[in-house]
Amino acid sequence: MNILIIYGTTEGQTRKIAVWTAARTRERGHQVELVDSEALPSDLKVEAFHAFIIAASVHQKHHKDTITNFVFAHHELLNARPSAFISVSLSAVLEEPEAQGYVDRFVSVTGWRPRTTLLLGGALRFTEYDYFQEQVVKFIVMKGSGAAFSERDQEFTDWNALTDFVDRFLEAAA
Ligand SMILES: Cc1cc2nc3c(=O)[nH]c(=O)nc-3n(C[C@H](O)[C@H](O)[C@H](O)COP(=O)(O)O)c2cc1C
Secondary structure, three states, X not given: OEEEEEXXXXXXXXXXXXXXXXXXXXXXXXXXXXXXXXOOOOOOXXXXXXXXXXXXXXXXXXXOHHHHHHHHHHHHHHHHOOEEEEEEEOHHHHOOHHHHHHXXXXXXXXXXXXXXXXXXXXXXXXXXXXXXXXXXXXXXXXXXXXXXXXXXXXXXXXXXXXXXXXXXXXHHHO
C-alpha cells in the first residue's frame, strides 16, 4: 500500500513517533510519505494514498491546529479509506478520561471517523521549555493530572504499544 503519515508536533515527540511509525510501516513492505503538517508540500496528492496514519500532540487540551485543519479539509476522503489516529498527550500516560475527551472533541470538530485510535504518552522536556510552557506544564497539566511527575526530562511513549497498533492497522487495512 501507499501510505501517508502526517504529524503535528510542537516539541518534537510526535515527530519521533511519526518517524518510528514510518520505519515500521516500510519494514512491513509499504511505501510511505512522511509529512509535517506545518510544511505541507503544495503538490501533495492526498487522493493518491490507500491509507492514512495521522499523529498529533495535545497542548492546552487541543490537538495541533495544522492537523485539525488538514483533517477537516480531507475528512470525507479519510472516512472513505483506512485511517488511524495517534493522539499524543500526558493524560494518556495516566489513562485518564481527558485523553479520550481530546479525541472525542477532535473527531466532532473535524468530522473524521478514524477506524482506530491510539492514546499514546508523550514526553516532558523541562530543559527545552520557555517560561510560559514550564508554567503551563507545572500548574495546569501536571496539577490537573493529580500525579507527581518529577520536573526532569522524561519520555513516556510506549514503543511496544505503538508497534502493535501500527501492525494491527496495516493488517486490517491491507
Ligand atoms: C505547554 C504545554 C501544554 C500541554 N498541555 C497538555 C494538555 O492539555 N493535556 C495533556 O494531556 N498534555 C499536555 N501537554 C503534554 C504534551 O502533550 C506532551 O508533552 C507531548 O509529548 C507533546 O508532544 P510534541 O513534542 O509532539 O509536541 C502539554 C505540554 C506542554 C509543553
